[in-house]
Amino acid sequence: QVLLVESGGGLVQAGGSLRLSCAVSGRTFSNNYIGWFRQAPEKEREFVAAIRWSGGSTSYGDSVKGRFIISRDNAKNTVYLQMNSLKPEDTAVYFCAARSYSVSYYSRDYAYWGQGTQVTVSS
Numbered sequence: 001q002v003l004l005v006e007s008g009g010g011l012v013q014a015g016g017s018l019r020l021s022c023a024v025s026g027r028t029f030s031n032n033y034i035g036w037f038r039q040a041p042e043k044e045r046e047f048v049a050a051i052r053w054s055g056g057s058t059s060y061g062d063s064v065k066g067r068f069i070i071s072r073d074n075a076k077n078t079v080y081l082q083m084n085s086l087k088p089e090d091t092a093v094y095f096c097a098a099r100s101y102s103v104s105y106y107s108r109d110y111a112y113w114g115q116g117t118q119v120t121v122s123s
Helices: none
Strands: 002-007 010-013 018-026 032-039 046-052 058-060 068-073 078-083 092-100 117-122
Touching: 002 092, 018 032, 018 092, 018 117, 032 078, 046 068, 046 078, 058 068, 078 092
Parallel strands: 010 117
Antiparallel strands: 002 018, 018 078, 032 046, 032 092, 046 058, 068 078, 092 117
């Protein structure tokens, strides 16, 4: 069992920045991957970024490359998503999720999910 708790969402103006946190507890292994997904109203859940718990290799969705940065602090058991140059289209509920062995861009491949945190970007 892996427990995930997101925080850091809020309202920000376009062009601004926000940092999300995902606190990870429970059974964490070096071959776990932590991913960030987002879901806007009436849209499918979209891959944002992922990071390997050990080694820190990262992957990004095309819509956020160059603007978002995923990182982790193993000592704090926390994964961060630094979001810069935010756009109104980044507005969504952001979820962190966990899976083992390999990175995946598909939400169906992640077994553990947090409750989500709302990010709203005003124009």
